[in-house]
Amino acid sequence: MRALNDVDIELLEQRKRGRLMNSLSxxxxxxxxxxxxxxxxxxxxxxxxxxxxxxxxxxxxxxxxPPVEPENGSHTYWNIRETGVFTINHVSDSWYRKAHQTSARYDAEESEFEAVGLNPVFRCGFEAPAVEESSVRIGLERVDEWKIPQNECRFIVGQIRWIEFPEDAWAEDGFLDLEKLGVVAMSSLDSYHNTQQLERLSYAKKDKPLTRVTGDGEPPE
Amino acid sequence: MRALNDVDIELLEQRKRGRLMNSLSxxxxxxxxxxxxxxxxxxxxxxxxxxxxxxxxxxxxxxxxPPVEPENGSHTYWNIRETGVFTINHVSDSWYRKAHQTSARYDAEESEFEAVGLNPVFRCGFEAPAVEESSVRIGLERVDEWKIPQNECRFIVGQIRWIEFPEDAWAEDGFLDLEKLGVVAMSSLDSYHNTQQLERLSYAKKDKPLTRVTGDGEPPE
Known part of the structure; x- marks a missing residue:
């Protein structure tokens, strides 16, 4: 095992440290x-x-x-502050490259939708655009925010106002099958992954063996 | 597409809502x-x-x-408050069932390590136990905490004091290959997944095509 303490971490070259730290979550x-x-x-x-x-x-x-001045960027942050709403759209394996490309530095007047080739869709009465290509779309309203004292990052709390997803990925017991929808997972700053389900496990109880759960809900007692 | 608004969500049966909401992240x-x-x-x-x-x-x-009284549970929360430290250990595909079983309701005097069959390991001078079976172990000190006003959940900020991981999973550019280590991903409350890397993508720039990144770092300009 390689072991690093806090001083070792601090001494890593900045981008190397960034990639490692972003891997650790x-x-x-x-x-x-x-x-x-x-x-x-x-x-x-x-x-x-x-x-x-x-x-x-x-x-x-x-x-x-940490937000910079509005004229220099942080468009997501300032837009949420301005309008109070945002959408979260799950990225799938058919368009993760377009999603990654949105992280390039575009001007406020440029639409990343146009720049990367994704289509905005709107729900009646909801100001923030969602992504047509996304199979799981969530509309949220900002209800709280915390400035993390150690680094001035913002932790935004959003309350869900609406959701959209394909009916056939929704199991009887409420589980939404993201894997079936091709939704990807990330690791570190730049790595995209498909998933392969091992299994769903029953609610853990003391002195009782775990069992496999199907989409119909908990196995019978 | 199935669409639900906030009232539809509220009217879902409680456990069904829990599984769906936990899928949405x-x-x-x-x-x-x-x-x-x-x-x-x-x-x-x-x-x-x-x-x-x-x-x-x-x-x-x-x-x-939201923490309950110490005599009724929330051991992780109260222990962090008491000692100021905790470890985060990544779960891999060879022991995710044991990890899941730790969520059963054990008494404060019972060790989940013993109950599920995992081995505690200690780093000199660090009070919180880590997990021997885990390939990525992180020791943290609590530096801040926010009580989320809407539901009294706690958001704990931990600063990393040490990390341990297998040297051969660490790429030259800092990326830690969790997939190679068999680390699993979760979805909803009970679903465990292996991953299959699609690719790592270069830092996105305007008007420049994305390229594949290897562990040696960014591709040449």
Whole structure:
């Protein structure tokens, strides 16, 4: 085993450290976040920091880099501050390259949708654009935000206002089969992965063996 | 496409809603967190909410459910409050069932290590136990915490104090090959997945095609 302590980590060359540190959070979701500035300019940007926060109310969190002045970037952040809404769209194996390309530095007036070749779709009354090519689309409203004191990153809390996904990927017990939809996982800053399900496991109980779960729900007692 | 709005979501049966909402954050890391209560009782618990927060300083975040009174559970949370430290250990395909079993309700005096058959290992001077079977082990110190106002979940910020991983999975450019190590991804509450890398992609630039990255770093300009 290779062992590094905090000083060893600090002494790593900056980009090498970035790739290693971004590997340490394990496999991550691959999402593009859609926003608008309220003047008709759409924005789309890649994120791998979406996290589940709660089911009732239905909340997702996302980590954003420390915002710079609006004229210099951080369009996702400032658009969410301006309009209060955003969409999270799951990336699948048929268009992950386009999703990755959204992380290039485009001007505020340029639409990443146009630049990379993805189509915006809108839900009636909801300002932020979603991605037509995405099989799982989520509309959220910003309900809270925390500035992480150590590095000024922002942790945005979004409440889910609507979701869209293919009916046939939704199991009877509520499980949504992302793998069947070709949704990809990420690792570190740039690695995209398909998945192969090992199994679903029953709710763990003391002194009781785990069993395999099918989409119809928990196995009988 | 099946569409649900916030009222539809609220009206779902509770467990069905839980499984769907937990699916919506995409593929997630599978980790067990090791802690101690400072009186020699070790705890190990499954989490899928670890998120990258920063590389300098090296920070990871993790979401914990709203803590209950210490005598009723939330051992991970109270142990971190007590000792200030914890370990994050990546789960691999050879022992994910043991990891899942740690989520059963064990008493504070019981060690999940013993109950599920995993071995604690200690680093000199660091109170929290790590997992011998894990190929990626991370020791962290709690540096901040945010109580999420909407549901009282806790978002813990941990600074990385040490890491251990197999040397041969570490690419020259800093990328750590989790897939090679058999590290699994999770989806929803109970689904475990192996991964298959599609590719690593170059840093995205405007008007420049993406290229495949090898472990030696960015392709030449």
């Amino acid at each position: 394990g496999f991550k979701s691959a999402n593009v976040i859609g926003t608008t500035d309220g003047m008709g300019h759409h924005n789309l940007a890649m994120f791998s920091s979406v996290v589940h926060l709660g089911s009732d109310p239905a909340l997702l969190g996302v980590v954003l880099r | 995409g593929f997630k890391s599978a980790n067990v967190i090791g802690t101690t209560d400072g009186m020699g009782h070790h705890n190990l618990a499954m989490f899928s909410s670890v998120v990258h927060l920063g590389s300098d300083p090296a920070l990871l975040g993790v979401v914990l459910r």
